[in-house]
Amino acid sequence: MGNSGRDEGGERVKNAILIAGPTASGKSALALELATSKGGVIVNADSMQVYSVLDVLTARPGADDLKRAPHYLYGHVSPATAYSTGAWLRDVTQLIERGTLAGRIPIFVGGTGLYFKALVEGISKMPDIPASIREHWRGRSLEEGSEQLHRILAERDPEMATRLKPGDTQRIVRALEVLEASGRSILDWQGASGNALVDRESASFFVLEPERPTLVRRIDERFDRMLEAGALEEVRALASMQLDPALPAMKAIGVRELQAADAGEIEFSEAITRAKIATRQYAKRQTTWFRNQFGPEWKRLKSVESIS
Structure with missing residues (x-):
């Protein structure tokens, strides 16, 4: 090379x-x-x-x-x-x-x-999205929920709506933002070559x-090391920022589980088990x-x- x-x-x-x-x-x-x-x-x-x-x-x-x-x-x-x-x-x-x-x-x-x-x-x-439009749709997603926004998208851009699940908040909001900012479906923009x-x-x-057994073992061992290295402290720092739960960073595996345990909603042992299972499922989706x-x-x- x-x-x-x-x-x-x-x-x-x-x-x-x-x-x-x-x-x-x-x-x-x-x-x-x-x-x-x-x-x-x-x-x-x-x-x-x-x-x-x-x-x-x-x-x-x-x-x-x-x-x-x-x-x-x-x-x-x-x-x-x-x-x-x-x-x-x-x-x-x-x-x-x-x-x-x-x-x-x-x-x-x-x-x-x-x-x-x-x-x-x-x-x-993709078109630039004015801050006012972005704030409008993200605000509505918090107030009305993703299913209502999915219905709105179905009226304005039926083809795109059929490709998204009603609970897929981030992509629904993105589709509505692009549509309002440009007057064109996000599918039109995605179809253009780059x-x-x-x-x-x-x-x-x-x-x-x-091999699957090897990967599962590596996942479990790594999560244990993450906890020893301060993963819980990171989750607490993230929680202190009071961010929108729909943001991608808030969906990092382990965040939701450790936050729930830290709040006393579940035992830490259960949080660890859930996080490891979620990681294995994610790895399987990636491989597929x-x-x-x-x-x-x-x-x-x-x-x-x-x-x-």
Whole structure:
């Protein structure tokens, strides 16, 4: 693999390494191994690890890891922000335009499949949403509930409404925001092609697929380590911010469960059990998504193995 760089048209990063996989599969360790051996830089491609406050609970790389290789787009977003795939792609674009990845092997690692698809396929540009419109619909979602907003969406954009469940608050609100701000369905915007940031021909694609028993064990052991490392304190800090429960950061696995235990609603042992089960279910959804959405260019690894 040669050095990273933009192609002649300045459109795509060459020689990138993409590492995807379910939570607790060992992605970060593999990325760090490659970064240290190849002089690479690591770019986060996990939608939860972008948030500050939840360092431990989202399994962000620790201080020792950060010393071994440059890491970008970790913990740079406030939990009060509804970060999106489009926002992530803009942040990656800024890294490229600043020359941060120039002359280095960029290693994108994470468990958010949509980030990887956007990276290699591009994403349609979405309209800017005025703050007044955003506040209007988010306020109504709190007052009236997602089912009422889903009915409104069904009247104004029936096709989009059929694709969303009545309880999918965030996506319903987003669809209504885009419709009001632009006068066009979000489906129209999503149908427009965008520019890929990674050159597919020179890129290397890896997806970790550990055996299920191994992954379950890793998930359970990791959550125990998270608790020892201060996950509960992070959840308390997040709770003190009094954020909208519909925000993505508030849906991080373990937040709801530990908050309930801290409030005395359930026993801590029950919270731990629920969080571990939720993590296993999430890992299963991730694995299914990768199998269905990633093409033959992705090399599938049963374990973290050396890549040369």
